[in-house]
Amino acid sequence: MLDIKIPRATAKRLPMYYRYLSGLHDAKIKRISSSTFAEAVQVDSATIRRDLSYFGALGKRGYGYEVDNLLDFFKKILNQDHLTNVALVGLGNLGQALLHFNFHKDSNVRISAAFDIHDDMINTVQSGVPVYDVKDLQEQLRDQQIEVVIFTVPATVVQDLCDEAVKGGAKGIMNFTSKRLSVPKNVRVQNVDLTNELQTLIYFIEHYEGE
Amino acid sequence: MLDIKIPRATAKRLPMYYRYLSGLHDAKIKRISSSTFAEAVQVDSATIRRDLSYFGALGKRGYGYEVDNLLDFFKKILNQDHLTNVALVGLGNLGQALLHFNFHKDSNVRISAAFDIHDDMINTVQSGVPVYDVKDLQEQLRDQQIEVVIFTVPATVVQDLCDEAVKGGAKGIMNFTSKRLSVPKNVRVQNVDLTNELQTLIYFIEHYEGE
Numbered sequence: 261m262l263d264i265k266i267p268r269a270t271a272k273r274l275p276m277y278y279r280y281l282s283g284l285h286d287a288k289i290k291r292i293s294s295s296t297f298a299e300a301v302q303v304d305s306a307t308i309r310r311d312l313s314y315f316g317a318l319g320k321r322g323y324g325y326e327v328d329n330l331l332d333f334f335k336k337i338l339n340q341d342h343l344t345n346v347a348l349v350g351l352g353n354l355g356q357a358l359l360h361f362n363f364h365k366d367s368n369v370r371i372s373a374a375f376d377i378h379d380d381m382i383n384t385v386q387s388g389v390p391v392y393d394v395k396d397l398q399e400q401l402r403d404q405q406i407e408v409v410i411f412t413v414p415a416t417v418v419q420d421l422c423d424e425a426v427k428g429g430a431k432g433i434m435n436f437t438s439k440r441l442s443v444p445k446n447v448r449v450q451n452v453d454l455t456n457e458l459q460t461l462i463y464f465i466e467h468y469e470g471e
Numbered sequence: 472m473l474d475i476k477i478p479r480a481t482a483k484r485l486p487m488y489y490r491y492l493s494g495l496h497d498a499k500i501k502r503i504s505s506s507t508f509a510e511a512v513q514v515d516s517a518t519i520r521r522d523l524s525y526f527g528a529l530g531k532r533g534y535g536y537e538v539d540n541l542l543d544f545f546k547k548i549l550n551q552d553h554l555t556n557v558a559l560v561g562l563g564n565l566g567q568a569l570l571h572f573n574f575h576k577d578s579n580v581r582i583s584a585a586f587d588i589h590d591d592m593i594n595t596v597q598s599g600v601p602v603y604d605v606k607d608l609q610e611q612l613r614d615q616q617i618e619v620v621i622f623t624v625p626a627t628v629v630q631d632l633c634d635e636a637v638k639g640g641a642k643g644i645m646n647f648t649s650k651r652l653s654v655p656k657n658v659r660v661q662n663v664d665l666t667n668e669l670q671t672l673i674y675f676i677e678h679y680e681g682e
Contacts (some may be wrong), residue, residue: 271678275670279649302651337674345675357568361665369669408673432667432676438490440513450672452665454572458580458645460488461620461661462555463548465643467482 266314276301283329293324296360338368338442345372347406349394349421350413351381354436358412359387371402397421401428408432415439477525484522487512490543495538504535549579556583558617558641560632562592562622565647569623570598584615592667608632612639619643625649 280301284292298305312330314406348355348371359371374386377393382393392400401409408426411418422441423432433449435441440457441449491512495503509516523541559566559582568580585597586605593604603611612620620636622629626648633652635646644660646652649667652660 268675271674272667272671274674275667276649276651276664278670279666284515300651302653338670346669353568353571357564358665360564369666369673383483384513407676408669410669432672434672438487440487440511442513448672448675450668451479452663452668454569455490455580456483456486456665457661457663458557458619458621459489459549460483460642461645462580463482464479465618 267416269420270311270314272337273303276335278338281327281334283315285331290327291324292327297325342368342371344408345406346370346408346410347401348410349377349397350411351376351386351391351414355412358410359389370394373400373406398424398428401425401430410434481522481525484514485545489549494537496542501538502535503538508536531551541557544682552580554640555580556617557581557619557621558584558586558612559621560586560608561622562587562597563623564578568598569621579601584611584617609635610626612641621645624645
């Protein structure tokens, strides 16, 4: 794997670039101008150029970018060339939706184990994924060597479950609750708080209208 | 409503502050020290102090913050004192989950209209919300004066539907697809791309481990 340190803001845009290029590849488009690229992903071309420059100069002036070259490159960067297994904890509505949602389709990520507290769920297979008792979270993560865990559980229980996951070897947590998690320094948390996102959107509409 | 311009980063933290304070209020806690506040929301106390300073000095040195005062303040800022109606377009798995999810519980946001293309959904009530034909999106938004629209539809159709929504008066779009939307300047888009979030998380785990 390539081992390059890039700014966080750049890293956040990479999956978006990747998915756009995948679409071009599927449409058998070989070359893309930097202005078309910029317009499609809604990022200005100077920023794209700078982002890509962290990996060496990949575009040519007046020529643009070669889709397949760029795509091979991103695949390595984003580990699209190997599958990452992920655990999902909590099979309420949001959890069920994520199971169906299937990250697998346009990424190389797959939910391979799910956890719940309800007896009627435990030891069943939901959307092709085995469901375990949440009591066995630590043990199963360790046995299955899963390092990425998605939490769609009530905010009141997420910290305890997160502690269990970290003991089981979790290195990355995707947290859908409104609770901010305390984790050791070597564990990364990505917060996805949908209520927060919506409230921020509404706040901006009402305060920044017409700017 | 208070009309204060604040930095975007500050605005993004406000809903989180608000929810934490709501929890304290429910637990009948009257006063909170700035260090406890900082630890609970995982934001350092200097940043919290600066965030709050945009609204005037609300904390007292050696005393901390009064929960109820702060909460009343945030309610006004975040429009928690009036209900915002939201439309949801696309009742696939993610859309259904958002309907059940119910923003209403800890926010003053409510999905009041849903839209889908499937005949067996149209003109039914799902989780208490009426479902309309997506063909009537523009007209219904205008009639119901809904300005915030959530898209949980395939990426291939979202731009056309977004155009319809904007014609119907939408000012804020929450986009769950991987497609970047083109909108007029007075419309704000909040992108929530779950695959992107997960890929970024995995990227960071594999590249920034132990930092």
